[in-house]
Amino acid sequence: VEMTCRDAINTAMCEEIERDPNVFLMGEEVGQYNGAYKVSKGMYDKYGPSRIWDTPISETGFTGIGVGAGFMGLRPIIEFMTWNFSLQAIDHIINSCAKGHYMSAGDLKCPIVFRGINGVSAGVAAQHSQCFASWYASVPGLKVVTPWNIEDLRGLLKASIRDEDPVVFLENEMMYGVTMSAPDHIMDKDFVLPLNKAKIEREGTDVTITAFSKMVGFSLEAAEILKRDFDISAEVINLRVIRPLDRNTIVQSVKKTNRIVSVEEGWPQSGVGSEIAALMMESEAFDYLDAPLERIAGADVPMPYSVSIERLAVPQVDNIIKGVLKACHGKKQR
């Protein structure tokens, strides 16, 4: 079958709602409106208001309500229309939720999923275009999941809903409408992916590219061009989960390729790439590096509106190619 990323999320949520009576969806416009981005289309009609909860515009309120419901044994899926709005509710995600299990010495648990669109959208300017991966990935007690394609969306979302820990699930609006073919196994109702493993999307020998979310696709495109035009064999790692980060897969890859480029849409300072750079310095990978790590990240500015400068603020395939060529400088060209 073929399906859009939007439908991958929709089917994953529907299956989990059918599987477990404690799973419910709550957020702004998720019900009668069918979702601000139509991700929950049809779910209100199918499951009704007892499972699909339309909220007023009150992020702090409904996020806290979700956390309380989670403490009582329910499995809420809390949708942020965009993760930018989670800033209104970040206290509940971090102080009420993520720290709850620890503060209570294991008494409280909150099996909740916070999800919605993250990162760069198109033409919506600074307050609606920001990547929160590194923000939430710095918080103990949270898992931070960054799916790219329909396999990730189905397998990681279902795993997140079933997980006992709170999960921050970061989707990408620009992927919602992308259609991909879905092999039978990922359509299985029990298809789940581990929440601690990256996936090598393309094997290579000359350089490792780490990426997550939409940037995985860009990195694969870059890898094609690098092979074709420069005979550079790039290994592309889809990180899938930023916390807990699958450091092992990254280190093993670098031991093979000896070079690494990290790619993300978010800001550079204290970003996911910074963490991977630190990993290179702190692990055995350091002894295998033939060149410094290259970081490709969004420009260090609030997102502008006009497309002419917006595209300069977000990594493009060309930027990744440039980064790889720099990392591979001096490598013997075959």
Place this chain on the structure above:
Amino acid sequence: MPKAAVTNKQELMAYFTRMTLCRRTEIVADNLYKAKLIRGFCHLYDGQEAIAEGMEAALTYEDAIITAYRDHCQAICRGDTPYRVLAEMMQKRTGSTAGKGGSMHYYNSKNNFYGGNGIVGAQLPVGTGLAFALKYQKKPNCAVAMYGDGAANQGQLYEAANMAALWKLPILYVCENNLYGMGTSNERASANTKFYTRGDGIPGFKIDGQNVLVVREAMKFAKNWCVAGKGPLFIEFSTYRYHGHSMSDPGVTYRTREEINEVRANRDPIEIVRKLLLENSWASEGELKDIEKKIRAEIDADVEKIKNDPEPYPEDLYTNVGIGKHYIRGINHPDLSQLEY
């Protein structure tokens, strides 16, 4: 609303005993803090005991409670012991949260007590979520979210209350009005100091929070209201805290000693019960003094024992971060707690 309460010796003796237990725990905590055996933030509840006790007299452990950081006595009234509560403050592994939570973070999910929240006002949406779960699970119970007059000015209370009203959630927003949010009096913080009216269409009432029987009857009425499906209520208990806001606050720069003494003399929650017991000849002065002495001796013995309890082990640092096991980094990189990175 009920106009009278019926009680008996057994009930009043139980209230007297538990409120005394709470009072003594707080006095001991005060002393231990001054002796530097308790550190950090510590907010004492003495003066307000009738609310925690009166609530429990009307509720069961199937009803859920969440409160703010002034939570020692709620924890005790929800089934924890002075031993565990004090051991927690004294940083021991035998404490209620094994030395991880401290004074502001007591929990007891088995008895539906969810904290213990140190962020002023954050307990209100979370408490509303407890009520959401009760309704979702079709249970004939209510949730209570407690807050002070200071927290009444946090916007999230009104976000949560709006949804509670929309969805008819069985939630009681219980405002413990002790007249001061830290050092700021009601009048200096709130344009509308009638906190029970601030539910924007949600009904509410204000009532004495010093008399345990008044609290009990109010809470019985309120629980029935919720369980009948009528939605949330705002309840304002007028009360008073004898101590300052926290240990760094002597509590006398923004109020007078006369004011404190007036409450102690005329509105003390334990003295009100003592008076009822004596007036009805249900107990003698001597019997009540004996109860107080016994509690004092028990808690003193607890403290001596707690002093010898172990502190958390180094490896405890890394437990309960999450349920799933994964790499946790210590201060130095090689301090790996578990698994590979």
